[in-house]
Amino acid sequence: MAWNHRSAIVAMAIAIQAVPNVFTAPAAPADLIAVSVPANDFTAITADDPTATGTIWRNRRIYLGKNGTAGATIPLRGPGGVAPPAANAWVPGRVFQAAGHAEIRNAAPIAGVFQAGSTVNSVILAAAASAVDDLYLGAPLQTANVGAGFRQTTLISDYDGATKTATIPETIVAPAAGDAYTIPAYLSYVLGTLTTPPPLLSISIWRDKKRYDYRDWRPTAFSVDVPVANDQNTVFPSADFSGRGVPVAVVDDVAPALPDAMMAISPAPARGGKFVFDRIKLGHQDIRFALAIDVAAASNQNQDAGQDQFDITGGTRTISLDLNQMNVTDLNLATRIDNQTIMPILSTWGLGSGNNFGLVLPGNVIDPLNPGDRNGFVNLTGNAYPAGIDKSAAFTIWW
């Protein structure tokens, strides 16, 4: 007999499901994902039996099957290496895709020189740059006009293909015509409208010597949390996800160990980068971009389960902020709140090639922020919301 299964021995693997209703078995090590202890449980589907039993006791409920939930926290570590991985290969990216993001890969750096007309908030890319609007939204842009070292990278928050104008969510030194720039190799996840349903996921969770399999998994919650790391807050950026799936099987299977190459990449702390709010660099503690997603299955008697697979039927996008209180002369929040000014937000952090991150929220409006205390300093907490519908967030890794 083999019991006394240990709770610390856990692993998770995720595969993009090829066909609805059919489990695509994730394989170790290619589909393993580095996560915290995952959460998975089952919910019974039962029907009340109204039959009178001739006693005070109601008859037992009729068991119709079960649903499952599965989720975890992903400490954000990039794929590393010298270039972006193959399409769909970065396993956390599969969760981004399931939550409505398009994965965009740029395998080779794009070098160019600015044309005349750049300002402190927008740059005119080379004449050879794309004519397609928004194509570079979320793309990293590196130039000495932005900063030095790691901070020379910013993310493009808007792009006009006719004029080659890339909008920058921070204030930079206006480039002169002929100044050089690079769009490095990158992997970006751009949030779309979900007009086309995102892919379903198949998920395996090992708990020591048993494996729980789920198919047709859809996210109900997804967030990217970027807390600043320092001596008071020893935390790392992470992505949290939870969702509903159909339990497939519970089998005996020993948990696989994560590959050394994956564990050799450290999650990058959010420090030494930048946090820019309406193009002003601010001190802050945390920004979290969260999706709350409604998931439901349409009724269908022709299905043995009485329903089709889970679909995403609605959702909300919320940005939670924890800012350091600032002078009105530095940033007049009240005016921006009252006018519902649409403002960009940018956060970048990283530890090196393939482990550099950026989160850009191109246009947002903000609720009133409430003052409080954080480690003896006045902070401001509250929510902001994307003002646009399509491409309202981009999460980018660059090399």
Place this chain on the structure above:
Amino acid sequence: MNKHAPLELPSGSFELSDLEKIGEQAANAGSESERTRVIRDGLAAANQRVDQVGVSGILPDHVTMPVNRVIQEGTERQLPDGGTETVGRIVVQEEAQVYDPEAAAAAQPGREEGAVAAAEGATDTGSAGAGV
């Protein structure tokens, strides 16, 4: 019409260079309907999404599909008057079932290929094929 209007991207995986080509082809389209078609077909072709069924709406020729099947399971017991009765319970079992499009078409003529009818006439995944 903004000839280079932004592409609305579905979930999936795309090469930046492919998106640029699609945008350029769309800009050169002669009409709005042609532009819509170029974008739709271009994105479907460029998308390296694994579950291509989600893009094309067409299932592979033969796929194995687990089916949740509700069955009655009963045990017989003796009654005091000498008769018997069956005490039943409902259980849900998963079975593997092979999707055969030809058999499905024969079973329900007139259905589109993307909509799945089970070979044994027991299952219809409805929007599973066409709606994803």
